[in-house]
Amino acid sequence: MARALDLAKQGDKIKGASPIGCVIVLDGRVVAEGHNEVGLRHDPTAHAEIVAIRQAGAALERDELRGATLYSTLQPCGMCTMASIWSRIDRIVYGVGRDDVHRMYFEDRHLDTMNFIRDAYRKDMPVVAGVMAKECAALSYGPDDEPPIEEQGNI
Numbered sequence: 001m002a003r004a005l006d007l008a009k010q011g012d013k014i015k016g017a018s019p020i021g022c023v024i025v026l027d028g029r030v031v032a033e034g035h036n037e038v039g040l041r042h043d044p045t046a047h048a049e050i051v052a053i054r055q056a057g058a059a060l061e062r063d064e065l066r067g068a069t070l071y072s073t074l075q076p077c078g079m080c081t082m083a084s085i086w087s088r089i090d091r092i093v094y095g096v097g098r099d100d101v102h103r104m105y106f107e108d109r110h111l112d113t114m115n116f117i118r119d120a121y122r123k124d125m126p127v128v129a130g131v132m133a134k135e136c137a138a139l140s141y142g143p144d145d146e147p148p149i150e151e152q153g154n155i
């Protein structure tokens, strides 16, 4: 998670990127990492987790990431949770959760990432929440902040 935080901080300094970081670890080794690059790539799917999942697939030359753990500084959104399920990642570990950040980071008012995992055919996908949550939260807008409209990707 410390590495994911570093990546998030890097993303904060790059125009078109955002301060959300992700690392994928397999067999004790980092196989992919990234930060949000939506503006940089002009790609609304370029969330940190998607960037890392694509990088892991390319690096390992396979489309399944069984055995891997995905670390994200922010609770994965619906798209990234689904991508984790489809890529057969074993475990998700995240920092700050949706209740402790601004709603702009999520696509749905009420549907929580956990609901996707609970309903998935796979029942063996543990999620660990709140790892270095305070440090991760410091990189995001809080629930009561008023971020600029142009930064709010969900409206």
Ligand SMILES: [Zn+2]
Pocket (backbone or CB within 6 Å): 047, 048, 049, 076, 077, 078, 079, 080, 081
């Ligand atoms: Zn996402």
